[in-house]
Amino acid sequence: MLKELKPAFVLLVLMTLITGVLYPALVTGLAKVLFPSQANGSLIVQDGKAVGSALIGQPFSDPKHFWARASGTSPYPDNASASSGTNQGPTNPALAEAVAGRVKALREADPGNTAPVPVDLVTASGSGLDPHISPAAAEYQVARVAKARGLDAARVRALVAESTEGRQLGFLGEPRVNVLKLNLALDAPEKK
């Protein structure tokens, strides 16, 4: 084994140079030139200031905003420097309790609405940072947001449609609504 240690050591150093230094540096350099916005976190810039990332969810609880997926990060939700799911198992009583609490909060914010709640709206995402909800979860909230803002439901629906992405290439993944983009669009006219 001693005889093998010298080539092992030198080759490890060379491999470290190639795969641990040159390779990430090459990818970083090319990414900077080809895809600068994505490489830096797909930040949404308004009036020269970053107001969030198009890929990172934020927590919402105001009836005037669309609400997002629940988040399992600690110590506060959507903590983007410590991603985490809840890791609650399907039969864990804490899961049922948390879901029941979220259903209750949604119903209290929108007393007339007795429809079943779309599952993604009352469960926690895998990352704790999911930027999206399903179109069904957005539709569930349209009437509440429209009422809270004194807007026409059709106007709110139009904004939802603008923030909706279909399946990629027509069949990959699931249709989804970007909650941060949607809420920023809702807030934008108020400033004017």
Added chain:
Amino acid sequence: MTSNLVLQCGFYLAVLIALAKPLGAYMARVYSNEPALLNTLGAPVERLMYRISGIDEKHEMRWTQYALAALAFNLLGFLAVYALQRLQGSLPFNPQALPAIPADSAFNTAVSFATNTNWQGYGGETTMSYLAQMLALTVQNFVSAATGMAVLIALIRGFARKSADTIGNFWVDMTRSTLYVLLPLSVILALALVSQGVVQTFSAYQTVPLVESVEYDNPKLDAAGQPVKDAKGNPVTEKATQKEQVIAVGPAASQIAIKQLGTNGGGFFNVNSAHPFENPTPLANFLEMLSILVISGALCYTFGKMVGDTRQGWAILAAMTIVLVAMLAVAVAAEQSGNPLLTKLGVDQVATAAQSGGNMEGKETRFGIANSALWATATTAASNGSVNAMHDSFTPLGGLVPMLMMQLGEVIYGGVGSGLYGMVVFALIAVFVAGLMIGRTPEYLGKKIESFEIKMASVAILMPPLVVLIGTAVAVLVEPGKAGVANPGAHGFSEILYAFSSAGNNNGSAFAGLSANTPFYNTALGFAMLFARYWLLVPVLAIAGSLAAKKTVPAGAGTLPTHGPLFIVLLISTVMLVGALTFVPALALGPVIEHLQMLAAR
């Protein structure tokens, strides 16, 4: 099940199988030292590397020297990863000023990455500096995968050579795997991922304002950074308001590309490929999922090509794919049917055009059920272990699938190299069993399979279950083992069984509720990973050496053809029987009980 779900799964399998031949043929050329575009271009670099390292590329190794070279290289890799973690606090490229990693966690992670397991007891963005991510982890992602591929190629030479003493040169096989297979594919994949939104930067974490500030209960810490507890032992909290979001970034794309291609699975961020910066779109998800299995699938073709009969490779690939599809069907059906306990709370889990429905706890909206279940099946079929959804929150049967996939020994596609060498070991057992039934000396690919090969194969097949079952048994008996459990009841047992199944088969995925970053789990799982990797790798090389020394016997009337449906069925049966007989009792105590409890509570 919706038609789109079937379409997505079908498209994935079609692309996977379609790439097996072109990629497999290319790899066969690389390992046979025949000119292919990249090895012609790279030859000067390769030769320079050998000259600096004092390696004679023409030198042929006996199996013992090959094994010692692999072990020496892995040992130094382990030490490098350990040292870089312990010293990261005083090294550059650490913009978040993350401190040195404790000894037990550093040991666990170093073993984990050197053995191609990539189990992660730590959370990436809160633990590892950019330097440690690149110099320690990314490097091992390449070379631990290349080690697996090299050992497979040595085993293939054992079948292909006649009356030979040697099985190739470890340094050359490892270097070529890295330079001509893993590295070029990684550069392409990394850039494709950045185009979709995966971050790649050396900047510090970004800070943005929150649209709505959040009030929360912040756990109070004492001077030593430990949570303060009240008289009843509950943590003391104070009200706090969060007005901004600190967004972790880093050189992620370069690491994610090789983590997928090298069946490593160690995420840049804590939640792995569920993180929107690690896996931002359905297309990124498709490419990452494809990368999990594509090399392992193509190596089957390489195998057939190099032993001189491509039908042999296709037969093994067919056996792997049949098991994969069957397991996938179970996982998809279980996750799509949702959690009956939530339905009675007024939750709508039905799949429609406007939502994927199903069990969405721990899953991302953009992936839905189809891509989460497909990923879970693929990542545990291979010894990849990356996740795009939290397996701990899967339905009991949906969680049983990834657990059983690992317990089968990571031979359904499996890790790059290691999956196929594991499957060939099962093939030896299969022809041995068939030989016993008809009373003839078994043969495989023209080589007589005799007692030495079967002894080595038995060691390789029995070691992982031994590690998994003994490890689980110890952990559920001792206090530090039970203390890590997050979910009550049968699910808590599943968390421990999953952890040892993962470490004991070099997978690396987790039921992540288990608090495994403790001295007990870091040590126990660390040793499980070491046993699982090297008690397979060394016996496989011994088989390679023994086979290479044998003459080839021509196929006779009593030879079992190993390229037809009969052999495929025999091979699948052998894998399933060994796995089922070993693990059914343990699975019954975990996911099966939980499934029945869930139905009863409905």
